Amino acid sequence: MILVGRVEGELAGMRLDDGAKVLFPQLSKGEIRRIIDWGGCYLSEVLVRVASRTLKEGDEIALGIMEGGRCVDLVYRKEDLLYEDQDFLAVYKAVGVNSQRTPYQLKGTVEYAVECYMRSIGLKDPSRVVHRLDKGTSGVMFFPKNKQAATMLSALLKDGKVDKTYWALVAGSPDQQNWKVDAPIGKLGKFKYGVAHNGKPAKTVFYVIGEGAGVTAIEAKPLTGRTHQIRVHLAHSGFPIIGDEAYGGSPASRMMLHCRKMRFKGPRGNFIEAVAPVDREFAEAAPEIVER
Incomplete structure (x- = not known):
C-alpha cells in the first residue's frame, strides 16, 4: 500500500x-521513521532516508507500507x-x-545487504544485480565487485555460459528419469508467464534425483534465462513445483525451488563455483531424498 500526501x-x-505524521495520522512516528530508514519514502519522487529533511511548499510525500514480515534486517558477514x-x-x-531493491524497500534486500558488506571491506562500487531469484526461491546469488566483473558476468549469462543447477520438489512420479523441455515462454498476465507460441525461446533439462513418500526431487538446468522458466516448464510437464500455487502446485510452507549451484x-581462466544448502522447510519436505 502506498500513501501519498502534499x-x-x-x-x-x-x-x-513530523509532516508525514500530520498527513498520515494512522501511522505512529516510529512507523514513519522506520519506513524512511528502510527506503520506503519518496519526497517529490526522490528517495529520502533522512527523517529530519525540511519540507517545502508543494512537496509530495509518498510512503510505501510493507508487511511486518518483510522488515527483517539482512546482514552478510565474511563467514556468511x-x-x-x-x-x-x-x-x-x-x-x-527480495533480490533487489523495490520502489518502496531498500533495507532488507539482498542488493542492499551486499552493498553494505562491500562498504565494510572498503569497496566503493555499488552492488550490481546481474541476475536475480524470485522472492519465493532460495539459493545462490553472485555479485560482481567491480564494473569489469559485472560486464563479464552479464555477458556470460546472456550467452548461456553460466552453469546453473536448481533443485525442485514436485508431487507424483515422472515417467522419465530425465527429459528436456524446449518451449517458448511468454507473459500471460502482470505476474504470470506460460508456454506461448509467440514467446521467447526457452530450454530446460530435468533429471530425477530422488523419490519418496509421493514426492520427487528434480534437478533442473535452465539453458536459457526466461522469467519463471523452471516453474513454467515443470508445470508444462505436468509436475508443478510444490508450494508454487500460481502454477498449480500444491500448498506448502514455501515454494520448493532452490538454486543449488552456479559455476x-x-x-583468469579458473572456474568459479558456489553451492548453497537447502533450508529446513525444503529438507523436511523430502527428508529421505534431499541432502542439505
Missing part, C-alpha cells in the same frame, strides 16, 4: 517525519559468504527476501 500551509518548514575473490562474491538468498569460468 505539503501545504503550515506543513512547509516542518521535519519530514558462499564464495569470494577479488572480482566476485556469492551469497545465500533466503525465501521471502562459470572466471577472468
